[in-house]
Structures are given as structure tokens and as C-alpha cells.
Amino acid sequence: MEKKLDKQVAIVTGASSGIGTGCAMALADAGATVVINYPFPSTKAAADEVVKSILTTGGKAISYQCDVSKEDEVVKMFGDVVQQLGTVDILINNAGLQKDAKFTEMSLADWNLVIGINLTGQFLCAREAIKEFLRRGDDGKSKSIGKIICMSSVHQIIPWAGHANYAASKGGINMLMKTIAQEFAPQKIRINSIAPGAIQTPINKQAWDTPEHLSNLLKLIPDQRIGQPDDIGRAAVWLASDDSDYVNGATLFVDGGMTLYPRFVDNG
Ligand code: BGC
DSSP states (O other): OOOTTTTOEEEETTTTSHHHHHHHHHHHHTTOEEEEEESSGGGHHHHHHHHHHHHHTTOEEEEEEOOTTOHHHHHHHHHHHHHHHSOOOEEEEOOOOOOOOOGGGOOHHHHHHHIIIIIIHHHHHHHHHHHHHHHHOOOSSSSSSEEEEEEOOGGGTSOOTTOHHHHHHHHHHHHHHHHHHHHHGGGTEEEEEEEEOSBSSGGGGGGTSSHHHHHHHHTTOTTOSOBOHHHHHHHHHHHHSGGGTTOOSOEEEESTTGGGOGGGTTOO
8 A cells, every 4th residue: 555654754742642643643554653742751651552553553653752832842852853763754733732711710820831832832843843854855755845734723713712722822823834834835845734623532521521511512513423533633644745735824624514603504
């Protein structure tokens, strides 16, 4: 079978769970050597499990700890990966979290935590990835010298009461992505976003953990099913491969139609 990402090295941030794991598995399946980034020592075991399942299916992966909101750690991660694996061809800028609160009760610490990981983390990783793409230049592995996929959310356009920090971080990712896509398109670097809807992962467990919660959630999803990490993984492989060579600065909504605003179907 053709391996679309053969010989390419991908860093997937926040790959020890959820959507990150889904992207890492799909990229490895497409032939990439995948760096499973995880944030804290406590998530090492989960990251190593992902590495193990990739290796068992004949893929290539290593795990690497780094808090993406810390500049020194991000710089070190890119340096170490380049030293160990030769370069970085693909960045899946995925690490993210929610820390929800009513707006008047949202602490500055929780605002800063979410912006720090979701938005500043994407800035730091994208900056280091682009520096490496430019240093290496065209080595014939892909039509682009590098590809970045920013994990956004339907909440880059759907306002979300009780989640101001999260929604602001995702809105910010949209303009960060477009701005750097514009800046680096002439150098053959492609930067796009995926905006997932409700994907069944630990981040939104309270939305699907009981039949009642799930049935409420499905009212927001025209396709009538919750998404799976692999739905995002397959989109990430496409955006990272030359199949999407003419796609740049775009957001691909993978949301089962959530952004069709289904509550308006017989109202409004
Ligand atoms: C959030 C999930 C939520 C989904 C749809 C995602 O970005 O992280 O908690 O279920 O958007 O609302």
C-alpha cells in the first residue's frame, strides 16, 4: 500500500490522549515517524502506550515530554528531535485543554493557563517548526518543505458561554494560522487548521458519559453521531500529504455538521 507520509517526521503535541493520539496513529499508519509529545511525567505511561501500539503495527514512534507553553522546553524538544531523527516535516499543533468557568468567576490563572497552552503553545511550536523547515529546505520528500496543522475547534466560530478562555484561544488560533500561512506560502510551507466538533475524548466526557447527556449532544450534530479521534486523524493525514497541496490557510471543519446550526432547522 502507498504510504503517503513515508520518510517524514511528525511531531504531534498532546498525543498521549484523545485527538492527539488519533492523529499520531493515523500519521504513523501513513508512514510517518511520529513524536508522541506528552505534557507531564504523569502522562508518560499513556504516551508510551501509544508508541507501543504504533510499533506493534509496524510503525515508527518515540515519546517526548514537553510543556508546549514553556519556550525553553519547546526549543529543546525541536532541537532534540532534529538531532535524533534528522528533521521535522510535519507539526500537528494539537495540545490543548479546557478550564471552564462562568465569566465573572473565571480566574486570571485559568485564563492564562488555557491561553498559554492552547494559543501560546501553538505559537511556540509553529515558530520552531518553521525555523527547522527553512533551515532544511527542499529535500524532495514532499511538495512543501513543511506542513503545520493547527487543532482548532468549532468554537473558533461558535461562541461558547462558560468557556471564554477556550473560545478566545481557538479564535486566536484561526488568525495565527492564517497570518503565518500568508507569510510562509512563498517558501512552500503549508499551514492549515482542523476544527473538530464533538469528538469522543476525555476533554468532553461530561457531554457523552450518560445516555441523556449524549442525546442532548446529538441535538447539536446533524450527522447524529459523536466523532471519533480517527475522524480527525484521517483529515490530518490528508492535510499533511501532497493530496492537499493547493490547500493553504484553510480551516477544515470535521464536525458532523455542528456548524450548520441544526437548532435553526425549524425555527429562527
Ligand atoms: C471542545 C469539546 C466540545 C466540542 C463541541 C470542542 O472544541 O473541546 O468539549 O464537545 O468542541 O462543542
